[in-house]
Amino acid sequence: MLPLVCNLPMICLLLSMTVGILTALVRNGRRAFFLTAALLVAVTAASAAVLVYTWNTGESFTYTLGLYPTPVGIELRAGVLEGLLATCFPVVMLLSILGGYRDICQDVPAGKQSYYFLMLDLLLATLLGLIYTNDLFTAFVFLEVSTIAGSCIILSRETGETILASIRYIIFSTLGSGVFLLGLAILYQCTGHLHMDTLHTMIQLHQRRGEYLLPLMMSFGLLLAGLAFRSALFPFHGWLPGSRGSSTTASSALLSSLFLKGFAVMTLKVILRVFSLESAAEYRITDMLFLLGLVGMVFGSVRALMQKDAKRMAAYSTVAQMGYVYLGIGLGSAVGIAAAVYHILVHAFTKAMLFTSIGALSGTAHHSKRWADLRGSGRARPLAGAAFTLAALSLCGVPVLAGFGGKYVLSAAAFGVPGRTAVTLAVLVVSALLNALYFLPAVINIWSPSERVETVPRDGCYGVSALCFLGCNLVLGVGFVPLTRLIETGISMF
Secondary structure, three states, X not given: OOOHHHHHHHHHHHHHHHHHHHHHHHOOHXXXXXXXXXXXXXXXXXXXXXXXXXXXHOOOEEEEEOOOOOOOOEEEEEOHHHHHHHHHHHHHHHHHHHHOHHHHHHHOOHHHHHHHHHXXXXXXXXXXXXXXXXXXXXXXXXXXXXXXXXXXXXXXXXXXXXXXXXXXXXXXXXXHHHHHHHHHHHHHHHHOOOEHHHHHHHHHHHHHHOOOHHXXXXXXXXXXXXXXXXXXXXXXXXXXXXXXXHOOHHHHHHHXXXXXXXXXXXXXXXXXXXOOHHHHHHOOXXXXXXXXXXXXXXXXXXXXXXXXXXXXXXXXXXXXXXXXXXXXXXXXXXXXXXXXXXHHHHHHHHHHHHHHHHHHHHHHHOOOOEOOOOOOHXXXXXXXXXXXXXXXXXXXXXXXXXXXXXXXXXXXXXXXXXXXXXXXXXXXXXXXXXXXXXXXXXXXXXXXXXXXXXXXXXXHHHHHHHHHHHHXXXXXXXXXXXXXXXXHHHHHOO
């Protein structure tokens, strides 16, 4: 009989769905908020227990749902890496909701706030499902659920801009899901299975025999292309700026910091658990991801430099940051994968802090997000100004902050890959300079004297969120060496 801790991944999934139903039934935004906050605390604690258990035992474990064993039945799998991600993601979600709670009350109609929190609970269930699932069809189901949750979260603020952004998002999501499903169908036709461990065994067998080589290569490419659509990897990022720029603060923070990360995690699973790094190198998959990551880093930063709206600038910055993640994957080494995972955590905490601080600063300018209107907003809200400043400096790579750790780990990983060291370091330097070119003027702008800003009431929820984000950012910036080792341990369990 499995220990109780081995049931926690399934309990967290069920709890997320159950609480989602309850939040819709209470029909009260404040109560729905407290239910969701309690859920996030409980999931964080349970996931931390999974992390500690797998770290102490040195082994991953699986949980089979229902009476049908694998490869027919559905199975969840948890190790150190899954436990770490499932612990960090709810923390980011909770702090993002706290940081944007005042805007939720203002932007979302009172009668629909409980449904908004229902979608957030559904988003949590989606992230947990993508982290823990051990078969590709269940992953596809969660991809479809994420489309529903994502579009509703964007539409929570009822404006013409959000409607257009939601339609654009649904189009891109449908394309991504369709491409992923096509790859899934080809893979099933070749192997007869969708369970990840069994798929890996069958694919290795077919490759040794020289069978189905072209269909396998096509399925590999289609699966990753579908996930690239969903994770806004360049050039599939077209839906991202509008959805982030027009949504309420909490939605922008969550969609940028967490929503994309579930698909990046699924990309890692497809490469490491279904196929292999060797297969990815043989099919030139890593070369393509490396190239797209490099271009995305520069393109996203250049586009961010051209924006006059704070949220759109942060959204294009996300395109660049996803380039960092795929650059690490494209290095094609275990160290590069670890660097990519570490940057997932860095970006999750830092970008959520950035968006929530933009939301708080905009309260001093009639909720305008234009830089011209935000001049002096940091003086009116010093804590929000400090949070924005540190988040911006972190993304620029200033030492002791999280972004520096992400860039350092990627640079160190590049030294172990012949032929890619020089170009990786060069583009990292260019990207850091571009980050400084659009973030530093923004920081100067919010601290410049201005008579146009308004005094706003204190926001205790945002204060707690900002202080916690600042602490997490410093922990990531100082402790990147032990955290990277923890991630490498988790990858070795894959």
